[in-house]
Amino acid sequence: MKKINFLEKIIKKDLELGFPIKKLLFRFPPEPNGYLHIGHAKSIYLNFKLAKKYKTSVILRFDDTNPIEEEKKFIDSIKIDICWLGFKCKKETYASNYFYKLYYFAKHIIKNGKAYVDDQKKKKIQEQRKNTFEYGIDSPYRNRSIKENIFLFKKMKNGYFYDGDCVLRAKIDMKSPNMNLRDPIMYRIIKKKLHYRTNNKWCIYPTYDWTHGQSDYIENISHSLCSFEFENHKPLYNWYLNNIKKKKLIPKQYEFSRLNLNYNILSKRKLQILVKKNIVNGWDDPRMPTISGLRRRGYTPESINNFIKNIGISKRINNIDISLLEFSIRKHLNKISSRVMVVFNPILIIIENYPSDKVEWLNSENNPEDIKKTYRKIPFSKYLYIENNDFMEKIKKNFFRLSLGKEVRLKNAYILKAHNVYRNLDGNIKSIYCTYDKNSLSKTGTSSKRKIKSTLHWVSKKFFIKIRINIYKNIFIEKNPDILKNNNFINFINNDSFKTKIAYAEPALRTATIKNKFQFQRIGYFCLDKKSNNKNLLFNKTINIK
């Protein structure tokens, strides 16, 4: 039986009660003030999957009501990210398309005596609003005549006032326990920055609360799904809708819990602080939980969508462990990535019974998970590098790799036996003298009966290429960086979250492209960074192998 979340249940019930299925319509309403992050992926996935299930669609609506914060570049990035995640919107709209309609609705509300122009300063209004355990007090301008309000609202719109001089307020209830209903602001004057779309056409801008429900109404959205912080806004959402003309479908708002990811912060505003303070290198820094950051890190759309699917939708506070995300990406990358051999901390192997001028180009399988087998050639020679920590001089319990007198398999090559080590003057091991069994080549079957417990990756000293690798760790050292509130998450920055390293890779990596995903065998998953070039190959570590 398929799991069905509480929102699907609500919709199912609506349909059972007679709501026409053809009128189902959803929306995704980002504000273009930053890049999308994995929390948005949850909302995107939810809406698009519902739309798909009921054969309807999703409108992408840019909630662009605050010119101070918003920019065109964010619009572009948001569209790219949604597309990359694999979703297609029915159409793309803008709240700013509805500024005139909203103005008309506002006049309607004023005419019904339900809104007024308040000449007080911001601070005064805030004082009068009081707090959650004290009644607010009415503004002295609350009972202006309708005629005067209409007159003043027009003057506001026509630019007679300056930023902060006055606002339009809904006349609801200054004593409401819900602060959102204590005469909320509907319009404010913003002249200090022009809107990136409407330019200087408007100097009054509708607030989120005033805009959102009406935009849903205009677009015939049936179910307006948002995260829990808007829960206390729902009575206001409904109040506004009840106070505009209603000839048609009234949208309904439902809330679900936003995504919280351990060791991460999922708030555009907070992520912006990381960008502005240069704690990270831009919105697409591979440490960022942004869609663009995850993409650059090597995450696939499939892995992100699968992760979102697995965590589900509910109304309770959730703290998702990062291991769930990691599981998703490993699962997908295991299926699709090409296996290659890269040595991170090299130690030299000298094969005493292998001719010094001989080179064998050995066949090597690209991906054992792939049904259609493909192969590449890797060079084998007398001098090789293996990982430093794959060798231990003395045999130790639970250590299956190379030690003196013991045999290991070299991946795709021969069985190797270590005999001696050569030390530097400082006592560190410089190289390991070994012999190989020439009848033990991989897949030839000759020595395959022999029980070899361990298989090592390696590169040829003569043919390896140097690559640079970016290695990332969690950007925060605290599981819940928001624990102290007040933007103190900065205190928990992990100063050790980024490292770069040189490694020795098999020559096949020279032809890597940005679309390829690699498994550096026994180490992890990696992909080419956008800053890589032919001379300096640069890789990002996506995730270590388990």
Added chain:
RNA sequence: AGACUCGUUGUGUAAUGGUAGCACAGCAGAUUUUGGUUCUGUUAGUUGGGGUUCAAAUCCCUACGGGUCUGCCA
């Protein structure tokens, strides 16, 4: 302090009055030319107290705990 809201193994999420299940993580074993993958097994849960009922995670009461709200942000 109030209004609204949410409490199910370590983490998520199902079960809408009838066997508390699934995924991740953990642990154990098997397989393996990646200490990966795969497969098998396994540990662990209904916040407490009362009530209704043949039967309660589910309904009622109550206590406790978490979250949101005092922007002219969204």
